[in-house]
Structures are given as structure tokens and as C-alpha cells.
Amino acid sequence: MRHAVRPMIHFMPRSREAACRPALCLAFCMFILIAPTGPAKAQTPADTAGTAGQAAPAISAASPVPQPALSVSLTREVLVAALGFLEPRTLEAHSARDFCLWGLDGLTAIDPTLSVTETRPEVSGPAPSPGGAMAAEKTSGDASAQGPTILNVLQGQTVVFSRIMPASDSNGAWADLVTAAMQAAWQHSATLREAGSDALLQGFFDELFNHLDPYSRYLGPSPASSDRTRRTGNTGTVGLSLGQSGRMIMITAVNANGPAWEAGVDTGERLVSVNGRSTRGQDVTTVQGWLEGDEHTSVTLGIAAKGHRTTTLRLERTQVPPETVFASTDGPFTVLRVTSFSTQTAEEISQYIDQVVDEPTPDTPAPSASKNKTAGIILDLRGDRGGVLQQAVTTAALLLDHGVAVTTHGRNPLANHIWAVQGGDMTNGTPVVILVDGRTASAAEILASALADHRRAVVIGSETLGKGLVQVIGQMPNGGELFVTWSRNQAPLGWPIQGLGVMPQVCTSLGAESLQAQLSALKQGNTLQGEAVQMARAARYPVPVTKILDIRKHCPAAIGSDADMDAARVLLSSPAAYRAALESVPDENSAPIH
Template identity: 35%
Template structure:
């Protein structure tokens, strides 16, 4: 449950009065600490969280310093001792919520001492203390975990509102429901007569709680072509409006037929990606089966994990697509494919480059490991950690890595990335030579692909770097696409390029 606290929304007012809001800070920090202790991919102790978060204060005021000696920690201002306390410990069987709360309680004592002694701390305010505390903690973990401020979190929630292509944006308002703050011209919202300033009281019969723009976002989402019913209030009069969802604007999937090869470009994995890819395939095959399909994932930075599984399912029969592994029981899952191949078994090639990441890497790896597709391009980003969003009582969020991605062959994606069977790092001429080698039965990337498939977590950084050096990440230009089509049309070369 997300509980909004007005006190920290007015952090600057608090700093002007000189009062440190200890009770509110304990709630926010305690919730975050409990989540980190229980769910983060990497383990930490309550003592670690306390000492690391104290470094956040020293980043605000360099006159402050922290000393950890044995089972005690001290906060100093120059030579002056401000506070000394024992480090918290989690007792056997103690809940993460209790342990996190105890660590937060200890931290707020130090923050209060720093607040009273440091003008810089008071000027920064409570919100800055929260941000610096979590940033200091996450600096000891992976590069993707971070704290999201209440303002950033609200903006993200508002962006999620109307993602189904309704063309409106909602924001919290006073009283019941949420308020329409933007209506896009020509959108379903505009055509239905929705106005800026209208108050949305319910969505499809579900009444909205006060200030619950995030809840409204989830209720607005749905498949394109379906209707959503809004109860609105305008000038103290209520009326119902029906809006029809359309495909979202942004970067949709595109498809074209070149040399009888279906080229499908996926720029990102959004809520509609699987539907759009399936529609492109069905439309193309209804006009006669192409000789091959090329999935273009260049520059695709990822997106929804569920959509990665769904897109892989379009091309694969029953089996494992990928799995996630983490400390928390709910973080470890197996994603499977169960459907039939909408591409009807025609040759499939996936194009990747150094900016291909996350969900896009999953699709490329799943299709490659399962022997369904050959991969062409360069080494990909190697972003193989899954993030969990943890709401905090101040309206902020923790974006926290809680599981790692394991590909069907058993190797971890993080730091390694996907290796292509045909490397294009050297440019079009080098790519053409690699294609000629594959046609002759040679496998220039074969040894590196075998080495990748044999890797298991944890992979030393030096080993990952050495493997990626076989085909360094780079941008793959459009000039390389004819080579991708040539690979797709040559069954023997495509087979040689596949991971074996």
C-alpha cells in the first residue's frame, strides 16, 4: 500500500523552521531499507545500510565524516563528535520490516544530529537527505538500482496514464478523482469531448481514490480497439464519456518486404509490441509467405519483460524462453513459450548492435539459443538485471534490481550480452567477408559462441570483456542490412551462424 505523507512534500518549509521531521523520515527510510534487505539481488546487512547511508550526509557537507570501528559508528564534524551508536544487527528470525525499521531509526538519530549541527544539511532539506541516503547505498550495488524522487515518480506515473493511446494525462487533484491536465488534439479523448480541468471520478465503474493518478493509469490501459467509460465532473455537473483505445503513439513496429524478405523493425518493447509483430506477420503471410524474416533490434533499449517473452513466443514452439533468478522467492521465475510459430518456420535472422539492450537482448538470445534464428551485428549491451519498483511513503520510488536473467542455454546475460554469429564490427566489407566464410562452412564466431554458452554465473569481469572482444559493440548502419537479408536467404550460412 502506498501512503502519501504531506510533510515531506513540503521539505523546504520544514528546513526553514529548523525542525528535523524524524518520524516521517523513519517511515520512508524504513520502508526502503526493508525492501532492500529482503528483495535486492545482492545481500546487505542493516549495519551496511546505516553506514552507507551516512555517507550521503558527508556528500552534502564535507565537514562531516563517518568512522566505523568494530561494532560502533561515529559521526564527526571536524574533530567534534556529534553522535556515536552501536551498529544494528538483524536477529535470527527477525522480519525484514523490523530490521529495516531499526536501521532507519538509528540513521535518523544521526541525521538529526547532523541537521542540528550543519547549516548545509538544513539548507538541503529532508528530501535531499532521503535522496543522498539511497544514492549512497546503491553506489555499493549494481549500476541500475536507484532512488526516484517524488517529482520524477509522479511524472512517470503521469506518462503511464493514457499509454493505451487515449491522448489524455491525469494528475492528482483535491477531493475525489483525478484532474485532466492535458488532452492531445485529434485523440480519442478530444473526440469524446474531454476538456482540461475535467475531474475523472470513475473509470469503467471503478471509483478513483483521492490523488490516485497511478491507479487511474492502470484502469485506462487496455487493448487497442476496446472502449473505456469515464464518469467526469465539469462545472459541478456529471456525465459519462466513452473513449475508444487506439495503438499508442511513439515508436510502433514497422514492416516492409525487401527482396521477398520481411523486415520487421522493433524500436522498443511496449504494451502493444507483441500485437504489432503478430499483425505484421499475419498481414505479410496473407499475401504469400516471404522467403525469410529479419527482426531488426538495433538501438532497441528494451522495455517490458513480459513483451520479450510474448514476442519470442511468436516464433517458438513449447520450451523455455528465459528465466530469472534472485534472492527473493518471487524473483525466480521461468518464462516459457507455448504457441506455434507464426512465421511458419521460414528462416529467421535477428540484427543487433551495441545499443541493443534488456528485453531486446532476451529475444535475440532466446531465438538464438533455441536454434530458431541466426544473429548478425555486434555484441549487445549486456543489461541482464530485472528491476522492481518499490513505492515509498513520500511518493518517491526505489527502482531496485532483484533478479538476473538466465538464457535458455544457462548463461547469464548481465555484462556479457548477445554475441552474433556474423560479426559486422569491421563494417560492410568485413561483414561480407564473414558471410562468404559462413557460406563456405567456416564459423568465425563459433569458438566465442561456444564459450558464451558454457558460461555460468558469476562471470569474472575480465572473462566477460575478453569474450565481448571477439566482436566489440558498435553501431550497425543500414548499409549492413543487405548482408542480413543475404544471410537469411542462405540456409547453410544461417545454420553455420547459429549458436551450436
């Protein structure tokens, strides 16, 4: 990966020379953990949003007023794509029948007067009573021996739809059935029509995913678009944020992931013109819009620093992910606060590391390089809810010489990976402390566990959230997205992150007295948290809930506090304490077999 040097405002002087680093050997697939990148395509790829191809409005028998249109063809396309995407990927095997019957409960969730039932002619008596989906007469045994099963949609006591169910694994036939059932319900329910077609699909998937896990979900076209922007950035921009000073437009921030940064644009400079149009007297929103356009198109900027003439820059618009890493110094220590893991997080971290850890080069003798070496790095992952899995792995690779960062295990063979890294520690062994709290989750937990299990960093704080499931993303024909859990994470020493979370080597959630006792013991080469750390690392999937609770009580999850940073300073200032905390994690050779 590229390690471009980036300046840090109020942090270090600017330097734009690139540092050459060994390539990282990683197998890249597109997975997200939240939360949670590059979407995995469903069987029917989706590059357009909206409800194109809508059916003509149906007329209710009870009212002459035209109904809002339900896009029957698009609804079916989404269902076919979703069923094809779900079936091979969910952690447990389920059929199209399961998914569709679960999802149809979404009708009842939107309009409680609607209900979905199953009947079989041979055993059914009077018309089925309303109830939740699958609430009516269900019989066990072989369905074929007892005749076909009929799906009914009722409004109150009135059957508004009835059709024989197809074979359990027939995706197309089930998509047809659900689409027809939705259409019938739509025609009879003003509540559904008021909610709209997007809500109809949202309700279907919400009820479907209620039967799976807490993290699988569906995002409709609009929120899916916003989420893609959060992960990968807007299409066509240069990475500038603007403000106003009188009649002038000022540059208030420069995104380090964008072309403006690479061109040397700085905060505090004046944006004089965009494509020859003067910005003087214009409002910020208008000028911001001038900067945006189609990806790979060019835009010409007139930039003026105070006391200097205007410089003309021609930049190419690109996707610019949001910044997720923010640097500062705390005495001799470098603090990198990571808010999430987007598609450029590891690159941002590498840029900062390049800047604070100078390596000897043919032109720079070792003594000179070592003068600027930081006394320690503090990675602040408190409140970091995660993001892109491989960004966590790549970040671990920046600090590890080699080793396994995480393994993933699922039903689909493509979900099974050993995420191994090699390439060399960019920091040359600089001490690293990681701050976590009860909100630290997912990709952030992967990074913390990888560095702690390899005795490369000391984790300080409280038990983390314990989100150890990986989602793969499927784009739907309507522009929506499915986030489907398809694998579980296992830390390098073999313990599952899901439920357990990461047990810190230094616990700050037990109170000031306990923290002081822990730090005093560590300075003497002892650890008071060692038993809890060893217990957590010895756990193996599946871990009973009672055992999870018993382990987590040794360092209860809490919101981060100033005590975390105070403990980090103490630890990084005492080599003996730092070493003792590292060694409280079992050596990989003595850990239980995975």
C-alpha cells in the same frame, strides 16, 4: 493474449479483424530490466507522493531564520519500507546495519563538512576525527563483548549527533536512528536544507546502492512518476496526438494501444469537438488537456474526415502506454523496429505479425493466404535498452513453438523462474533476423538470446551491452521507487547474459572485409563466426572478467550501421546462408549442462 489487427501507415492496408491465436502459457510476475512494470509493493505500500505530514520547522541555535521543514515521519516511513524491501531481495545478503551505514555517507556527499563515524567507549580516546562513514575507529570481534558501538555525526570537529547503534537486523530501530541522524544534520547544515528533503533521501539511497550493483537505484517522487508513465502510460487518455492547421485541430498520430485506435480514428482527420466544445480556434495544448481525465471516464469526440460529415464517438479514457514498435517494409521483408519493452510491446508486435503473415482460415484457402506471406522478418533491436522482462518472454513466445526463453536466479525464492513458452509460432517458420549493437541491453538481449539459442533467428551486429540482471520495483510511501537487482538472467543454453552480452552469428563490427568474408562463407554452408559463438555459449556463471573480455573481442561492441541491414538482406535472400548461420549456435542437446 489478444492479437488485434492494426494498420500500418505506409506499410499495409488497414484491417481490423482480430486473429485468433492459442493462449501463451506464461507465469507472470512484475519485473523490469533497465531498465526494466507493475511495481512490486514494499512492506509499506505507496500510493501518494509528496511530503505530507511535515514536522514543524526547527530553529537553528546559530540563526533566528526558520529552517525548511524536514518531514521526519515520512522520512522514517520511507526508511522502514525500504529496509523491509531490500533485506530479502538483494542478490547478496546484507543487514539493516549495512544498508544504513552505507546510506549515511549520503550526508557527506551533499555536505562535505559532515562526516559519520563509529566509536566504542572502551577503546576510543579523544573525540573521533572526521572522515567518511566507517572511517573512524572500528574494532573487530564481537561487538557485545566490547560494549555498544556509537554512531556519531560530526560537522567539522563538532559532534552534532551521537547514539548507540541497535541490533544489526532491527529495521525499525535503524530507521529511527537514521531519521534522527538526518534530522540533526539537517538542523546544523544549511547545505542540506538548500538541497531539500528529497535530495536527502536521494543521497542516502545513492550511497547505499553504490555498494551493490550498477542497476539498483532509487527514483524520487517526481522522476518515479515519469518513469511509471513511460512504462504504463498516462492515466486517463484516448491515445491521440494533435496538431494545428490554421484554426483547425488535426489528428497527427493515433497510438495503437489506445481506445481511439480501436474506434477506427485515423491520422489526418479533424477533431471538431470534445464533449460538445468546439475545437476551432483553440490551441493544441488546450484541446489535448480536454482529452485527458480520470481513467474509466468517458469523453465524446466529434471527428471529421476530409469531405465527410462529422462522426460522434464516445470513448472511455484508459492508461495508454507509449508505442514502442514501428513497422516498415524493405523490399519483400518486414522490418519491426523495437525501441523498448513497455507493458504493450508484445501486443504491438503480435498485431504487426498478424497483418503480414496471413494464415489459412475456413474462409481463406491456403494458396490465397500464402500470397501475402512476408519473405522474412527483421527485428531491429539496436539501441533498445530493454524494459519489462515478461514482454521480452511473450515476444519470444510469438515466434517459438515452445521452449525456455530465459531462467532467472536469485537469493529470494520468488526470484527463481523458468520462463517457458508454448502456444505456437505465429509466423509459421518465417525466417527471422535480429539486429543488435553495443547499446542493445536487458530485455532486448533476452529476446535475442532466446531466439538465437533455439535456432529460431539469426543475430546480426556486434556484441550487446551485457546487462543480465533483473530489478524488482518497490513503491515507497513518498511516491518514490526502489529498483533492486534480485536475480541474474541465464540464456536457454545456460550461459549468463550479464557481462557477456549476446554474441552475433554474423559480426558487422570487424569491418567491411570481414563481413563480406563471413557472408561468402555462409553461402557455402560454412561459418567464420562459429568459434566465437560456441565459446560464448559454453561460458558458465561466474565468468572471470578476463574470459569475458577474451570472448567479446571477437566481435567488439559498436553502434549499429547500414551494414547491419545490408547483411540482413543478404542472409534472408539466401536460404543456405541463413541455415548455416542458424546452425552456428550449438544444438540444445549438445550444449554443456546448465
